[in-house]
Amino acid sequence: MIRQFGRQQISAMMLTTAAMLAFAGPASASTVATTLPAIFPTPVSMTSGQGTITLGRSVVLVAAPGTDPATTALVRTILTSAGVETIATARRVPAAPDRPHIVIGGSDSALVRDALALGKAVPDTQAEGYTIASVAIGDSGVITLAGHDADGLFHAAQTFRQLVKRAAVPALVIRDHPAMPIRGTIEGFYGAPWTMTDRTRHLDFLGSMKANTYVYSPKDDPFARDRWREAYPAATLSSLGTLVATARRNHIDFVYAVSPGPSICFSDPADAQSLERKFEALRSIGVRSFYVALDDIEYAKWNCDKDKAAFGASGPEAAGVAQARLLNAVQTYLLAEDPNSRPLIMVPTEYYDAKETPYKAALRKHLDPRVVVQWTGTDVVPPAISIPDAKAATKAFGRKTLLWDNYPVNDYATTTGRLLLAPYAKREAGLSGELTGILSNPMNQEAPSRPAVAGVIAFAWNDTGYDAERTWHAAAADLADGDPRATDALLTFFDTQHMAPTFGSQPWQEQAPQLKATLDSVREAIAGEDASARATAIAELAERADAFAGAPDVIRSGTVDPGFAAQSRPWLDAMQLWGRALQLTAAGLDAANTGSAAATRYFAEASRLAAQAAAIQSTPGATRFGGPIKIADGVLDRFVADAPTLFAAQR
Template sequence: MPSSRCGSPGGLPPCAGRKPRRSRPEWLTFHRCADGLDQNPRGGPVLLRVVRTVVVAGLFLASAPAATAAAPEPPVVTPAPQSMESNGRAVRVPHQVGLVLGSGVDESSSELLRATLSRAGAREIVDRPAGLTVVAGLITDERVRGSLRAVGGEVPAQPRPEGYSLAARGGLVVLAGNDGDGVYYAAQTLRQLASPGRIAAVKVVDHPAMALRGSIEGFYGAPWSHADRLDQLAFYGDVKANTYIYTPKDDVYLRERWREPYPPGDLARLRELVTAAARHHVEFTYAVSPGLSICYSDPADLRSLRDKLASLYAQGTRSFYVALDDISYTRWNCAGDQDKYGPPGREAAGRAQAELLNAVQRGYLDTVEGAKPLQMVPTEYSDVADSAYKRVLRETLDERIVVQWTGTDVVPPSISVADARKAAEVWGRKVFLWDNYPVNDFGQTTGRLLLAPYDKREAGLHAALSGIVLNPMNQAAPSKVALFGGAAFAWNDTGYDAARTWRAAASYLAAGDPRVTEALLAFFDTQHLAPTFGEVPWQPQAPVLKAKVDAVRAQPGGRPLRDLAAYADLLAAAPERIRAGVPDPAFSAQAKPWLDALDLWGAALQSTVEGLRTGDQGAFARAKELAAEAAKIRTIPGTTRPQGPVRVADGVLDTFIAEAPNLPRA
């Protein structure tokens, strides 16, 4: 067969014996061969075929009526994109869809795109143009960029890391990533734009406001299971979080026995986590905590620390962290430190820790390929007051080392931009927020799930922070409620809406089922209280339920009582709806004591409403019995630290049921 290769913008020669025809617009130049075969510069026909389709789509769009003011509102996407606007009528998804992939599309992004198109109704996905064509690749690819412009998309003047542009209109959808992460995040946005039979026609230009976003498994008590961690890493990909810091306090090989190597089985599981994290575009960060026993002046301990990090490097880890929190710096662990640094104290501790951390950064991480800058949490991590300890670290710590900070307290009620700027001043660099929410390993959280929205963090923090990770609960699956919000805030803090994102988190857990979403939100409300280390919580308990019972107190009948009756029915039905309707079985398993208690509390509230409606004292008595039974339910042994009786809308629901018999009847 004669060889007749087409000319192209990439420099391939024109077809012999035929003058190439140029198609418009100019940036979509391609050549058609005499035998009809289009070749791309990489040797395959696919991309130039899609360019021809783009031309056709562009001509079709040019002849279509101009968009009117009645263009549909874009759907809710979380995290909220930096810019998203309607681009006309929704794109119909036919049975056959073309998926054309350029450079920068990894296997995870490709699989996500295929799954999204299949759920939207595509029965056949082909690698050539079709009735609907989806183009994905790097924005530096001229063909991807040209396709983006053809459907009204915007090419950013200064592409940001992890950012992307997306546009959909007519028969074409284009995803242009600023890098490989950006392609993946564009695919995650497309997942939310797609619904059965259609894709929302929008234009998006997006990038994260903060470079580090995710979670730090840094709580006391039972660590997450391996299955929990794998599930969490997939979840982080969905919500565009890119950081998971592994440092459970009860992993003895990173804390009490940090000098010892991991057993082979443990090391294999860590390797699996590293691999899974990369698949979901998440950085697995290993954090070792040597502070309980390290001798800073002993070269053998420095070697042990390097050996521990090297053992994780061999498993694929490239991000490392030294945790120096929750230790005493008023005593040394060895006589050699006294000899080298003098009497223990803030300044001496600062000098010892700075030397250790600099040695890890310069003596180890700088010598291995691909290692990220070292991260650390200092012993003084929860305030903005200057000190001799902070001064020494500020003046001597390698400027590349990332410093974590928990806010103005261990569990701060709020975090302002001014707080973060002050922290940056005392540490001499932007700080990395370790946010102790929704962690439930301290006394004030006994018997609680913390399911309120991620809130009270000021818009604009991206200017003062290098990132945010949340410290979650022992219960991994319920922690997704807060983690969903934290990831959305870190991606776009100025566009963050706490209530909207909370509802989106419920819908995510419910796989979009509105009845299950409604049940989850009612359940979340009963677990809304967020304690601090003091007596005053930073989020109130059960605000929706409280408003309804307060209305009945003010008017014990009529519309307020009817509203409360309907809500009591919802609370009573919510546990079974959640058990049956949330696809992730871990959520119901880990929330089991609270769901079991809500079964009883919901029935008790129903009986209370019946008593208020009829005056039946037997109904009040049944409510009292059900409440007493609910109060006996305790947390699952061996999980949450501390253990105790579970709490469901405490201070609101129990108080109202107890006082209801004494309320006047309408």
């Protein structure tokens, strides 16, 4: 890929390098500097010590009594993946370890506290918190993973997974815990739901990112919406049970959501019993958290005459009262079944903005304060969310809300033909003080959702330490399994899908900013009088076009997550054709610059390929709205169309 060494480009290169440190494979010991690594999500605190610890081929694992066996097994897997061949066990740490000792367990264990003391580390005391202390001792050392609770120890293991991808682990102390108690995704989109395989992979991804919540709420699951009163087929229930077990293994709270709003009779005891039966069936496969979705329904009329008799004439206020009564009954039922159950979650019919309305006032007055309310921000797809916005929502609903962030979901008309791959941005640091958490609504395409979802989770973990660009680069490196060439190819592709639409006419993130900067510089050079600068700009464009055209093959080569390549297939097909069109456009500009008659032929062929690329359609049925694939639209297509006139305009 061509590099232009301006300030912005150098900054981008530095960010890519920083991301690589977290995800790239081991280098030789002689090349590893004793610097602090890049960890994602960004820890609350990370301080360096003296020296490094090289794992080598043999380590000793010291697990404190009562340590979760599954997390112990995970640490073993991480060590094996890092090249460790022999993992011995011991009950304590010797005064002079002859090889690296890895101590794991709860921070309430004396063994773990003594190990932390070697690095003068104090245990983190927050829910889901953890502490990692690595101390170099002679030619060896001790690395301690201490969890405040079982979730915290699991999160410590995920950070350890990143640490050991360096050839040597630096002496350091990490104290870390999440800023928001709820972090994850809600499969809440319209169109083709994810497959069970997609969900399994997504739960593994969520676990690796220290998320803790997944809400099962696909709009097109008939047994969760249109046919919500009916029992799931045995095979489907069994598959969901397997998914629940996967979530538990990843320390993810599997939340089952039902959407009875289109047909429920709020005052009918039979419908309340139908909800309870539905939840009992899910409880039988291990689900312990539940959700009632009342979004995208009509509240100007009742579904039954009983509701008119019970609540009066239909309308927003009456709907709020009826919904609150039902939800309160469900919350009471859940507590009766399990006093330790998590609070019920609901999404209201008025789920966006924070304007005072009769509906919101009714919910605020009548809804059990234990029930968690979701809110999508200032709009269905908000261009930004500020602390004052969240404070207004807290006031409107009478409690801190759980943000349902409709990014990167692509199930609405203005997303037709798009993947949404821009960084997660324009959410104000400090929102953790006014939200109970954030759930991202992802795309129909699971693996391509991860770059944005990684940002959502990283922001929810540490909003004040969140860096959108660095997290975005790290997500690309993770998808590329640390391969630098594949990471660059992914970032080139991400740039073509950078636009983030809203329900309005103006997107909240711009399209293809990196490519646009390159093409704008070519336009400026051609319009200028410096012949040397003009030739250089065209030559650099040709190099950029080669990288652009080659990126799809790199992404498909097997290094990048295969699910990403498969689910992005039509976009990669279109990108390759657009890349060839850009190559021919660069050749045409070069010919025009030297006065060659071949320019016309190059431009004509570029136009033909551009038309062919623009005709590629999205996968039928994959998304709610199908249509032509968009690749850097408004940037690349305009440049290819304008290129034949750039020289004509100055002669």
